[in-house]
Amino acid sequence: MIEIKSSLKYYQEAPRKIRLVANLIKKNTNVTDAKSQLNFLPQRAAKTLLSVLNSAVANAKHNYNLEEEDLIIKEIIINEGPKLKRWRSVAMGSAHPIEKKTSHIIIKLEGDLSKKSKSKPKLDKKEKNQQEKVKDKDLEKEEKTQKIKEKSELKKKTAFWEKQNERVSRRKSPKRRFFQRKSI
Numbered sequence: 001m002i003e004i005k006s007s008l009k010y011y012q013e014a015p016r017k018i019r020l021v022a023n024l025i026k027k028n029t030n031v032t033d034a035k036s037q038l039n040f041l042p043q044r045a046a047k048t049l050l051s052v053l054n055s056a057v058a059n060a061k062h063n064y065n066l067e068e069e070d071l072i073i074k075e076i077i078i079n080e081g082p083k084l085k086r087w088r089s090v091a092m093g094s095a096h097p098i099e100k101k102t103s104h105i106i107i108k109l110e111g112d113l114s115k116k117s118k119s120k121p122k123l124d125k126k127e128k129n130q131q132e133k134v135k136d137k138d139l140e141k142e143e144k145t146q147k148i149k150e151k152s153e154l155k156k157k158t159a160f161w162e163k164q165n166e167r168v169s170r171r172k173s174p175k176r177r178f179f180q181r182k183s184i
Contacts, residue, residue, distance in 0.1 A: 002064055003074065004109040006056035011048060015080045015103040018045040022076045022105075025049075031057060031071040031109065049076075049105065056109050066111040077106040 011018075021043050025034045031053065038050040053073075060066040081102035087095040 002066075002111050002113055004056055004060040004064070004066075004071070004111060005106065006052050006059055006109075007104065007106045008048065008052045008055075009104045010081050010102050011105060012084075012100065012102050013045060013048070014101040015078050017043070018049070018078045018103055018105065021045040021049055022078055025073060025076060027073060027075065029073050031068055031073060034073055049107075052105050052107050056107050060109060060111055064111065064113065066113075071109045071111045073107070074110040075106075075108040077104075077108075079104040079106070 021038075021041060022045075024041070025037060034053060035050065038046045038053070057068050057071060060071055061068070081104050083102065084100035086098040086100060088098050089095050
């Protein structure tokens with residue numbers, strides 16, 4: 001069994017509110033079941049737990065090539081983070097303290113390497129070389145088309161500015177009129 005871990009730190013919501021949602025997802029439940037539960041919960045914490053769970057599944061797929069159906073939730077840990085201390089002013093020049101609580105969320109999944117999904121079949125050296133040649137040709141074509149586009153854009157820009165300069169040079173300089181101030 002392999003353990004996959006994903007975490008979210010300094011999330012600005014009270015840990016007790018997140019624990020209410022986390023306790024609904026029981027240990028040893030399938031990831032797909034947990035996702036479907038979290039999708040239909042109205043609490044704000046459900047969306048964040050879902051994103052952390054999706055992150056853990058992505059870690060499992062990328063690092064161990066495991067499928068989502070083979071993963072089981074081993075543990076959900078919600079810890080208290082640092083509190084942001086603020087003050088609210090009240091009557092008679094006094095103030096009341098406000099603590100904005102943060103929390104750390106850690107989700108651990110468990111998966112079997114024996115149920116590992118099949119990876120892509122390995123290619124021969126000749127096939128690899130052919131694929132690389134095709135990719136190189138495609139890249140060369142793209143570069144050529146980009147250069148042609150850049151040249152045409154540059155021509156358009158220069159033509160535009162030349163027209164602007166002609167218009168400005170055609171204009172006559174404005175006559176300046178000086179007004180005398182009327183005396184009172």
